[in-house]
Amino acid sequence: MKADTKNDVCADLMRLAMAGDSRAYSKLLAESARILRPYISKRLNNKQDIEDVVQEILLSIHKARHTYDSNRPYSPWLYAIAHFRLQDFLRKHYNDNLRFAEELNEEKLGGAENNLADNVTESQFDYESVVNEINNLSGKQPMILHLMHFEGHTAKEVGKKIGMNESAVKVAAHRAYKILKKKINGQ
């Protein structure tokens, strides 16, 4: 479908939706989601995140529909909202990861300060042994570290996956780091 035709179709659907036609509105939202997925996929890898952002944008379309005039092309209006919500998501995502990385860094710095004299090439621990130590942790700690560090999820996302709240995930991760640090430092 050419861009102009697509715009015209969406503009017509929105005009009907503003008159209260729920079927037209449903078609419009489905078409908007179809347009948005490739746009969001260029910036996000995780499928769940892509759908979360798409749904967030659809909700924003719903809230902001009174600001669209069907005499204007639909795409610029849609992409303005999409860009806005995507920036929101990325900002929040990076803030969560940065906060987590800062906490992780404090732990690592604590260990490094005590072992400045050690030769880093003569570590007793290699990647495999660290993974083994993680797997030997108790409770949900191995799963939490695996999801956070090997799959790149934030604490909030991990909490959702395993049914814990974000703070509990962070506390469990923090305790796991302490245990691992003791083992790495040979205590």
Added chain:
Amino acid sequence: MDNNLHNTEQFIEALSKEIKPSKTTKVLPIFLRWLSVCVVYIVVMLYIFGLRSDLSLKFSEPLFVAEITILALMVVAMAVGATILSFPDMLQKKWILLFTPISVVAFIITLFLAYLGSTSEVSPLHGIECLLCISMFSLLPAVWLFILLKKQASTHQQLLGSVAMLAATSLGALSLRLSEKTDSVTHLLLWHYLPMIGFALLGAWLGKKFLKW
């Protein structure tokens, strides 16, 4: 079927059930609603504070007339600009926003010409009182504009907040100019116009906080 896609379909269905007939908002009605309330407010405030005694004489001075006219144009440009910024796509007419910096530049030029043309500068003793007066004159216009624009859906909330505050403070400065009998350009610059920069920064913070949707 992919679980994620299925969830989105259900989400769309839920949103579709909520749809009701609604009207599109437009710039002019929002602007006129704002302006009409502000005009009434300013008239009341000027009645309380009084007009300057030499006002009819001042209106025979070209630079004074230019200053008042350009301030009025700034109010309109800022208020219309703020309203346009409240639409996600800025009505796909971003060029209209150019009038906001153009009006500011025109105002600066007018002030500069007034400064060059001023013979003796007699600065009034008061200073902070002017700032407080402008704040009072601007308060209701600012609050009312934020209330109107909160119902919109801006994707540039901080900029919108700044421009909205500039609209309100321009109106406040204009009103005080009709009320206060002082023509010291230095005083006007220090206590009437430069503080608008501070108000614009405050507006950016208020926009980020209160114009979410």
